[in-house]
Amino acid sequence: MEYALSVKDLRVSFYTRRGVFKALNGVNLELRRGEVLGVAGESGSGKSTTGLAIMGLLPRNAKVSSGSVLFDGRDLLAPLTSIRKFSTGRNESAIRKLHRELAPIRGKRISMVFQEPMTSLNPVLQVGYQIAETLVIHNPSLLASRKLARVRATREDTTALLKVIKENEGSETAVREFVESRHLKGLEEQALFIWRRNDINELRKERLILDLCCEKVGSTTKRLLESLEGGMGITKAPVLSRLLRRVLFKEGYRKAVEFLSTLGVPNPEKVVQMYPHELSGGMRQRIVIAIALINNPDVVIMDEPTSAVDVTVQAQILELVKDLKRRVNSSFIFISHDLSVLGEVSDRIAIMYGGRVVEVGPKEIVLKAPRHPYTTMLINAIPTLDGREIRGIEGEAPDMRNPPPGCIFNNRCPFAMDKCRKEEPPSYKVSEDHYVACFLQGGK
Amino acid sequence: METQKTEYEADRFREIKTSLSVFFSNKGAVVGLVIVLVYVVDALLVQFFPQALGLKHPYTLVSNYVNPVPQPPSASYPFGTTFPGVDLFTSILKAVRVDLGYSLFVVLLGAFIGTVLGVISAFAGGIVDEFVMRITDIFFSIPYLVLALAIGFVLGRTLDNMALALAIVWWPIYARYARGQALSIKEMTFVEAARASGSGGGKIMFRHILPNVLPPIFVQISLDLGTVVLVFSVLAFIGFIPNANVPELGYLASLGLNYVATAPWTVLFPGAAITLFALAVNLVGDGLRDVLDPRRRS
């Protein structure tokens, strides 16, 4: 099986004045291509820390004592694990190195949606600018070719393009082949986007597609765009870079409008001109999702994207994620403390407790036939519409400064045995794809 | 219950220890604190045990008209002397008491009036708020030094009156600051919870809002102490406050003004004493800010 991403035996501690908190104690997770992996667990179980570690966004007081995050054949966390003796200074420089290494990956191949939509948007920039910015940083050549395609295309080209689209009923491969044969790369997504809109009639669509041509730009801009398309970075020359960036941002807005409309944002032309505080919570969350997805990343981590919004908006967001799963070929890690939310969107579910994955398996099995005592108790704590009795999990989460020896759940587990207080339970395979870290499952 | 309490006190102690360790991890703040302590100890000694420093006339400058021309630093006069034959070292020791005292008076009075008015204004809102804020506007529209000079002129140009004048121009800063803080705290739900619990306006203002406003005010106070010492000595230096031999740093610096080309130490040492103090309280203020900032605590 090929994985989009895999986390192996990840151990992370936070060094604070109050002691060393062992937040992750050997996390193992595999994310398969194209799946949604749900991660559940109570507050403090290490869900966000896992997400941040994958993104390489750990704070400077975090020490990665072992483990790896394998993505695309390399260990993303290598600079951090190589530190022997912890000190903030040493860690800080390692993190700086990590940031440099990950910069081309972050936001482009792996991206993250944070818990609080307001804090991850810049309040003083238009949302369109913020979406365009991710494109300009990671994918300026796409923007350049989109723009250049419209400059190069002649009326004759777009007429032919329209014919291709009509004949093949909007098939993506046919359109792609056509634009490639005419050296108009970048035109296909614009044309297909128009074609797939359902709020305007055929005639209007045809007009819009035909109009994707004959744009005029100054010769300097054109040269700049061409060098960008040819694989050069954005020029550093003072005046020229301003000029180029202006053109790119404008194109970025254009793409943002297209993308937002595919996310079901009504009136996207207006929305891109707005500031975050002018938008409702659900809309903001969609903008954040748009920023995370616009570069078509391989892996998207969503940290409690629905916890700060209410039911109706939550339903909209969940619908959106389900829809995205069908349409884009990214893999998702969806973090939530609410298993019923995960039941809606995930393919597989991993349950975390005390910085460890205690159970992982296909959604139906984990929800209907859980094998770890903690999972069962977590499910019993969720109120449902039928008003059945719920039961909280007795006791407090363990003090992560010195977690109990053996199974980390032993102080709250009704089945705890002597063995549980001495040894750490390994992960047992209880059925196809279903793993449980509990001695009750051993010997099978 | 008692044992629980002591156990708990131990816990509290840990909290204080954390605060101290945050403060002490800021090297500048520690240096600042040491300097400030030296000044404070000096001021207290001069006030209560002048003989410990060997000062015979702790509250006046002692001139020596036999040899009024400034003498360079030497074994008997470590900082040299200034016109008219005043020993700079002992005079600076005496002057610190005066400057520290006046600056404390100005800042504390200003902070007290300002904070109380600011909190009331934020809590009452409406006309009261409008009124207090317009008054602070008036104060802010005139440069504070000009205003202080004007008030000092009206009250009479003595050290005491000048301190009062400075306090009068100083409170609006605190009123604004405290009001801003109080407004944001007023929006916290615990204020509404207090109202739902039946607490009246006075209790909410002084037991809920005020304690949450004070810590940042303390930081501001420590920063302002330096500024006021500076302003005060500048006023004395330019001769705005006529002086009858009261040891005051600005006045001390002004004494040797006619000799500054040949005897630079006459201005240098009093000036350094002022600057050092301003610098030190600023460093302490930074340290305090760290202690109060939860992000720096982790």
Place this chain on the structure above:
Amino acid sequence: MLIAARNLTKFFELRGGLTGKGAVQAVSDVDVEVREGEIVGVVGESGSGKSTLGRLLLGLIAPTSGEVLFDIPEELLQKYDEARSANDKKTMEEIASKYSITRKSGRELRALRRRMNMMFQDPYSSLNPRWRVEDIIMEPMVSTGYLTGNEARKRVRELLEEVGLPREFAYRYPHELSGGQRQRVALARSISTLPSFLVLDEPTSALDVSAQAQILQLLKRIRERFRIGLLLITHNIAVVSYMSDRIYVMYAGKVVEGGPKTSIISKPQHPYTVALISAVPGNSRGPRVILRGEPPNLVDPPKGCHFHPRCPMVMDNCGWTAKEVAEELEFLLRGRYYGMLKEGSKVVPQGELEILVEGAKAEEVRKVIEEEKEEVKSLRSIYEVREGNGGALVKLMRYDIPGMYRTDEGREVSCLIYRKT
């Protein structure tokens, strides 16, 4: 009756602003009731006025109009309601002057505070960070003169045990507690004077499921023990369904449906309630209704039924106005029926119920409407299209404003579908 609100309305005046004055219609014309020892759930999306309703009931803010009758005998409440339907202002005034908390003097209100309290959503800002848990829990007792000094301190220990916290937590500060523990402290504070009415504003929204389960169980136990009437505000239907005896559903400042929990959950009647219940994750009954669009702007709420722009069941008389219909018509004419509207022509609303489609023929417009009626529901409100001055004149029917209609046993719905003709 423990507490009953009648025609309760709260408009928050907007100050300044570019558009001049206006008011946020946070709660408009709401009737709710809570009986002794009853748990009443209030659900609705964010901004629907739930918290404002809670604060009104406790007299923490003054209503724009309407009454909050506290501890009123059933007969008198009935008499009040009869007087209200007969528009007998005098009797209403007589009863209100005696029982309405908005008419109480400062001293009477202070005495009332002992009998009602509130618990808030945010466990982080609802406790004063500079107070010890002991002082926090004591506050209502001291402020209302219920208990003072050592007696109050002793009671704090009992309350801590009651909410499942160790006694030594009395000396802690809030920042040393977890979210769930803070909510327990907040609960201990709100029940410290043994009130008979408690408003719980999203008490578990900031907690994770296992802490939520603990708090909910605790609330149920406390209700049993002290027979407190609870108003539970939340946007989580599953929580309400687990906890409450009766439910009110709010939308845009109005109660749109109210009644016993079991019957509302199993058979929701108002289209908004239907959507809300179908949106609960993990709910497998019936098809999921995803509400499109945004909650309404409460400064200028939609006419007729506030829910009509988003209602999946919307009818022709639900509140469509010329402005809304003109917008959709123009969208169609510029999009799907591109070409029908000439360059520079517009679709202009004229007054509340007439629209002029500039330069278009009545025949053509009529055809568009016929074709799109199924999908674009606002077009259903059009009853006539005729040639007008400079284009086609489209006329809308007059809309109705839904009242509260009694349906089943103890149930009320504010939706025109249930209007008995």
